[in-house]
Amino acid sequence: MTRSRLFLYGVGFTIASLAAFFILAGLGWPGEIHFCVADNHCYCEIIQWSAIARQPVNTWSNLGCVVVGLVVLWRVDKAPVSDSIIKATSNPLREKSAESALYGFLVIFIGIGSIFFHGGMTNYGGLLDNVAMNAYITFLVLYNFERLGVFSRRNCIILLIPVNIVLGWLSILPHLGRDMFAWVVAVEVVFELVILVAGKFNYTRLRRSWKLFVASLATFGVAMLAWNLSKTGALLCFPDSVWQGHAGWHLIVALSTWFIFKYVQSEFKVETAS
Numbered sequence: 001m002t003r004s005r006l007f008l009y010g011v012g013f014t015i016a017s018l019a020a021f022f023i024l025a026g027l028g029w030p031g032e033i034h035f036c037v038a039d040n041h042c043y044c045e046i047i048q049w050s051a052i053a054r055q056p057v058n059t060w061s062n063l064g065c066v067v068v069g070l071v072v073l074w075r076v077d078k079a080p081v082s083d084s085i086i087k088a089t090s091n092p093l094r095e096k097s098a099e100s101a102l103y104g105f106l107v108i109f110i111g112i113g114s115i116f117f118h119g120g121m122t123n124y125g126g127l128l129d130n131v132a133m134n135a136y137i138t139f140l141v142l143y144n145f146e147r148l149g150v151f152s153r154r155n156c157i158i159l160l161i162p163v164n165i166v167l168g169w170l171s172i173l174p175h176l177g178r179d180m181f182a183w184v185v186a187v188e189v190v191f192e193l194v195i196l197v198a199g200k201f202n203y204t205r206l207r208r209s210w211k212l213f214v215a216s217l218a219t220f221g222v223a224m225l226a227w228n229l230s231k232t233g234a235l236l237c238f239p240d241s242v243w244q245g246h247a248g249w250h251l252i253v254a255l256s257t258w259f260i261f262k263y264v265q266s267e268f269k270v271e272t273a274s
Contacts, residue, residue: 006073006101010108014066017112021119025052029120037121043246044230044237047121058118061247064254065111072104072261093264098157099143103264106136107257114250130171130181135164137184140260144191147206147267189217205269212263219259223252 024030036042045055053059081096092099113132117125139160146156170176192213198204229236230245237245 006077010070010073031122031124034121034123034126041232044232044239045244046239053119054121055118057244057247059115061250062111062114064251066108068254068258069104069108076100091267110136127171131168133181134167137188138163141188207268209266212266216259216263219256223249
């Protein structure tokens with residue numbers, strides 16, 4: 001990790017992804033149309049079939065996550081370097097480590113996945129969107145297991161691959177990908193509460209910031225409210241407007257990923273547990 005330039009790699013990943021986006025758009029977005037079109041629940045914004053981005057506001061609002069992910073990588077580049085992927089450290093998210101780098105790239109991936117979905121309205125775009133969201137949240141769950149000593153640092157990263165292959169395969173089924181994300185989010189929230197309460201009563205050496213947890217949860221809660229109120233036919237659905245509630249969901253989620261990053265960075269370990 002010592003000679004890497006993670007921010008530049010993140011920029012390269014973003015440029016390559018957007019190049020693929022514009023190539024597919026230039027080809028007229030080949031592939032099967034997403035099932036949400038037939039079901040008439042494509043997150044409100046009117047679909048412009050001849051445009052480069054078929055839902056332009058919902059598409060480009062995802063740049064919020066891309067920017068946050070790049071900022072994370074910029075910060076990680078300036079952090080102390082972790083000696084080894086295997087060696088235990090006080091907090092890998094405060095170092096230039098495999099975990100901190102992966103966090104930044106996963107946040108970028110959230111934005112890219114949703115850009116492909118709303119830009120093309122294809123089934124493979126929807127699958128990419130689901131895979132990105134599930135990869136991010138499952139990383140947080142696996143990272144907690146790592147910090148509790150259940151998994152090694154190496155196994156935390158290795159397990160992310162088969163877990164998300166399974167979730168990606170299940171996401172092929174209509175609606176299931178979105179539901180799985182909600183379930184894993186619920187698991188992660190409960191997991192964080194258990195860690196915080198256990199730390200409060202000295203059942204674990206891990207300590208994290210309650211304030212940053214509340215900030216993360218509140219921000220994501222507002223994002224979920226925007227998501228629900230801006231569904232097709234809902235209170236904040238204005239199909240022809242440049243003000244799209246679903247775009248607000250994207251931007252607030254981007255903010256929540258930053259709060260989550262700071263929350264996990266707040267972790268420290270006490271010397272002993274009574």
